[in-house]
Amino acid sequence: MSTPPRTGEAGPAFDVEAIRADFPALHQEVKGRPLAYLDNGATSQKPRAVIEALRDYYEQDNSNVHRGVHTLSERATAAYEGTREKVRSFLNAADSREIVFARGTTEAINLVANSFVRPRLGEGDEIVISHMEHHSNIVPWQLLCEQTGAKLRVVPIDDDGVLEIDEYLAMLGPRTRFVSMTHVANSLGTVNPVREIIEAAHAEGAPVMLDAAQSVPHIATDVQALGCDFLAFSAHKVLGPTGIGVLHGKMEHLEAMAPWQAGGDMILAVTFEKTTWNAVPYRFEAGTPNIADTIAMGVGLDYLRGLGLDRVAAFEHDLLAYATERLGAIPGVRIFGNAPDKSSILSFAIEGVHAHDVGTILDSEGVAVRTGHHCTMPVMARFEVPAMARASLAFYNTRADIDALAGGVEKVREVFRLNR
Amino acid sequence: MHDLRELYEEVILDHNRSPRNFGRRPAECNRTAHGHNPLCGDQVEVSMTFRGGVIEDISFSGEGCAISTASASLMTQALKGRSGEEAQSLFDAMHAVLVNDEPPDLERLGKLGALLGVKDFPMRVKCATLPWHTMGAALAGRDTPVTTE
Numbered sequence: 001m002s003t004p005p006r007t008g009e010a011g012p013a014f015d016v017e018a019i020r021a022d023f024p025a026l027h028q029e030v031k032g033r034p035l036a037y038l039d040n041g042a043t044s045q046k047p048r049a050v051i052e053a054l055r056d057y058y059e060q061d062n063s064n065v066h067r068g069v070h071t072l073s074e075r076a077t078a079a080y081e082g083t084r085e086k087v088r089s090f091l092n093a094a095d096s097r098e099i100v101f102a103r104g105t106t107e108a109i110n111l112v113a114n115s116f117v118r119p120r121l122g123e124g125d126e127i128v129i130s131h132m133e134h135h136s137n138i139v140p141w142q143l144l145c146e147q148t149g150a151k152l153r154v155v156p157i158d159d160d161g162v163l164e165i166d167e168y169l170a171m172l173g174p175r176t177r178f179v180s181m182t183h184v185a186n187s188l189g190t191v192n193p194v195r196e197i198i199e200a201a202h203a204e205g206a207p208v209m210l211d212a213a214q215s216v217p218h219i220a221t222d223v224q225a226l227g228c229d230f231l232a233f234s235a236h237k238v239l240g241p242t243g244i245g246v247l248h249g250k251m252e253h254l255e256a257m258a259p260w261q262a263g264g265d266m267i268l269a270v271t272f273e274k275t276t277w278n279a280v281p282y283r284f285e286a287g288t289p290n291i292a293d294t295i296a297m298g299v300g301l302d303y304l305r306g307l308g309l310d311r312v313a314a315f316e317h318d319l320l321a322y323a324t325e326r327l328g329a330i331p332g333v334r335i336f337g338n339a340p341d342k343s344s345i346l347s348f349a350i351e352g353v354h355a356h357d358v359g360t361i362l363d364s365e366g367v368a369v370r371t372g373h374h375c376t377m378p379v380m381a382r383f384e385v386p387a388m389a390r391a392s393l394a395f396y397n398t399r400a401d402i403d404a405l406a407g408g409v410e411k412v413r414e415v416f417r418l419n420r
Numbered sequence: 421m422h423d424l425r426e427l428y429e430e431v432i433l434d435h436n437r438s439p440r441n442f443g444r445r446p447a448e449c450n451r452t453a454h455g456h457n458p459l460c461g462d463q464v465e466v467s468m469t470f471r472g473g474v475i476e477d478i479s480f481s482g483e484g485c486a487i488s489t490a491s492a493s494l495m496t497q498a499l500k501g502r503s504g505e506e507a508q509s510l511f512d513a514m515h516a517v518l519v520n521d522e523p524p525d526l527e528r529l530g531k532l533g534a535l536l537g538v539k540d541f542p543m544r545v546k547c548a549t550l551p552w553h554t555m556g557a558a559l560a561g562r563d564t565p566v567t568t569e
Binding site: 353354355356357360361364371372373380386387415416417 | 425461463
């Protein structure tokens with residue numbers, strides 16, 4: 001399947017074997033077993049089209065963008081700026097100038113924290129996040145609060161890992177300056193009610209940023225329907241290369257923001273007396289950008305759109321239900337995150353066994369999962385565990401991968417003599 | 421599977437299930453150090469009564485994987501009653517075997533030989549060495565947290 005099927009309601013059935021053929025890294029043995037790659041929340045594997053886009057760029061079009069008048073530079077610029085339009089279309093943004101390329105979700109959040117929120121923040125003002133955030137959506141706000149005397153408010157989560165929405169609504173008020181919330185929680189899989197979150201914040205005049213790193217690969221994202229003020233995701237979690245990602249910001253906000261990093265490409269005119277900033281989005285893209293990876297990111301998004309995100313979501317939902325059932329049936333397995341609305345992530349612990357031992361034994365069975373605190377130490381504290389094991393699914397995973405995972409968990413029990 | 425059995429051999433599982441010298445600090449404890457591998461979350465505190473150049477008593481606490489727990493447990497057993505020099509020398513011997521991949525002197529290592537299976541799991545060596553580095557810090561009277569990541 002070199003060309004992904006076109007999207008459409010009456011598209012062909014989801015042919016996972018044909019899809020897997022597009023992902024070279026999936027076809028290997030680990031420790032003598034077929035690889036079951038279940039660490040997609042950390043990074044996805046890449047389809048051949050993305051890998052080829054990187055090679056093609058360097059073999060054919062490599063040159064700098066926005067400067068040269070020669071043919072290669074024209075081609076590189078067209079592909080680079082063409083990707084901005086692809087991302088606009090993927091997110092259904094109103095204008096391609098609302099798409100800022102950043103190194104990833106982390107950099108995008110830091111950009112918004114420093115360029116948008118900082119100048120609007122004073123002592124006693126409040127920023128609202130949730131207890132289920134990734135460290136990258138905690139620490140930038142913490143730093144900002146320390147530096148400005150503002151206060152960080154944290155919306156609690158319940159035992160199922162669901163946001164306590166009433167607490168959130170009660171937290172909003174005239175001091176709320178900004179809300180930054182994850183769409184899908186990376187260690188719990190919880191899908192947050194982002195429409196409601198955004199509407200409530202807007203009613204208090206507070207803009208909202210969505211950390212969409214874990215949602216963009218799994219849930220169709222429409223920034224106009226969501227109404228979010230900012231949204232960020234990383235390419236490498238959605239079939240693209242590492243080192244590149246996207247910040248979407250509403251035009252009115254981006255226009256009002258000063259640059260964060262300064263250098264070439266972000267200026268219109270420089271004298272030693274005064275520098276005039278370039279227009280949005282170039283104002284936020286100082287220096288020669290990550291051209292090849294940006295273009296390859298667009299190819300990855302095309303691939304995903306070709307599959308159809310609704311079909312991807314339905315397939316993954318079915319697989320997650322199967323995985324939850326299989327692991328839930330094994331004695332001593334505790335699953336973290338039981339939100340009614342959940343996406344692609346299954347975190348668990350085996351009673352009496354540390355997550356790292358689980359990870360090592362699963363690896364010996366060819367099963368790749370993440371173990372540790374998943375950059376969500378407050379979530380670990382909330383559930384009173386030092387670490388969790390996390391299986392995170394993608395549309396190219398199969399029931400055979402889940403069976404390998406369940407078999408690996410049984411192996412852990414055997415190695416640790418838990419069956420006696 | 422063969423390597424896995426060596427990693428999680430009976431002695432390791434036993435010391436993980438029932439760690440020795442675990443929990444309470446020794447009476448008259450005068451040396452304590454903390455070890456923390458933030459990426460994996462392993463935390464260990466090693467405490468000892470060190471008098472006249474001898475580790476009279478030693479204990480550990482914290483939480484970690486089977487490898488770090490068993491390593492700490494076996495370490496405390498091996499070091500109780502030893503001189504500071506002997507402890508340092510055994511630490512160096514463990515380090516040489518686990519990190520520098522030197523051939524082990526099994527007779528000298530005794531029960532600590534159970535930890536050698538970790539050599540085939542490079543990502544896990546830091547788990548086994550954390551308690552030892554923490555012990556080294558306690559012996560030297562350093563109170564800055566130790567890490568092996």
